[in-house]
Amino acid sequence: MGGTELLQFVLAGLKNGSIYALVALGFTLIYAATGVINFAQGEFYMLGGMLSVWAYADLGLPLPLAGLVGVAATAAVGGVFELGAIRQRKDGDPLALIVITVGGSMVLSSMARHLFGPNERPLPLFSGGGSVSVFGAVLEVQTIWILGLTALAVVGLWYLYNRTGLGRAMRACAVNRDAARIVGIDTRLMVTVSFLLAAALGALAGLAVTPLTQTAFDVGPTVGIKGFAAAILGGLGNPIAAVVGGLVLGMLESVSIAFISSTYKDAIALIVLLAVLFMRPQGILGRSSREKV
């Protein structure tokens, strides 16, 4: 295999990897705030694309505005889901919450099917179908959009986490919820905020990809699993690790296509999941013990 061909796989890996990274960030944020895996995360990805298509094609909004509406509306769905379902489970029992997110995921995809139909729906490329050549490899302009939006989201999230009072409160909540409460942090609000953010991040991924892949009511679970695997690969602990996990998973998939066969691409995420499970036998679904100190 030549260098150009290899570079082509690297670019594809980065593109998919940034999508997984955004979804993985959502898993990590919600895990930090609640200690549970949000199995509805993939549906936020689906809704981001679907609601943008709805705003563009059905409402007739210009594309940038439609994208904004799609992401904002999905964030709102995330917030409402938290307020209406997650928060109602007063004791915060992790297993119960996980079941709620699984149920929520089914409800969201059925609703999308009911409202927007069973068919795939397209969205135009953000700025036409052009491409640039990078050392001979083809880089589509839409891929540049995906990479750019991901980078923007990661920087924004980093800033929020490390440079704002809200971010500090979210980090405190992740370290020790009771400690956060006794210093005056409204931990329920932090949970709501994390759902809003996670939904927005997932939606951004769905929005950015839809021009390349189209979207449908049932695209959530596959991407959900991959984002989950990426988050697990990053250790579920911190946002940076989630991004790295996403990029690594994207690369692994690319490498497997390059050297094995594209047939196995989708199995990579599962293999990663299993591998991490074997190395982390205490389980990955709920936080087994809280960090003291």
Next chain:
Amino acid sequence: MSSEPRTVLSVEGLHAGYGHVAVVRGIDMRVAEGELVTLIGANGAGKSTLLKALVGLVPPSAGTVRFLGEDITRMRPERAVRAGLALVPEGRMLFGPMSVEENLELGAQVTDRTQTVGSLERVFDLFPVLAERRSQTAATLSGGEQQMLAVARALMARPRLLLLDEPSLGLAPKVIKEIFGALRKLKDEGLTILLVEQDARLALKHSDRGYVMRTGSIALAGDAADLLEDDDVRLIYLGAWRGEGESS
């Protein structure tokens, strides 16, 4: 003219527990302005649960908690700290990966921003070592420094009542002395303090009054000096303490 000090905390018939297990069973107690009151009792008596119930970390199932005249029973902890109740919890519960300064700033987030600098000066004055360690993460501090940080973080909220849960646990005598010295100073400045301690002798020596808790209720209450002389207290709590103290 009588000048009865104002009641800061009054607890009546308080019950609290975990699930269906009642751990705190009918507690009555009162803390007046400026007092340092100690609560002693064997391991598992329910002292920590009582403090958690006061700040709302464990919701009371019955009874009332009044703080500065206001009914705060079942108030959520994030609101209780705004009302003026700050807890130094068992096990310190610091934000380990964050710096000393960030821990303190988190403690101050219920106060007006303009007060933060003054509060920082105050706690650095009380515990100078924290100023030296301000950019270190809390997890890298020694046990004594962590306890100081836990007290300092609570003080950053400018509380009217400071609740402390076993601040001497696991610390060297020299550090314990420093922490009690700080509590003394705070009391002299007029702060009201409710202290849970396993080192009953040390705590009672510094206190105005004391309560003895046994399996979820108050078994004995009185002036600290009287409790230090009480035969039961000497036998059960002071004796046990002395035995442990000598072996360490």
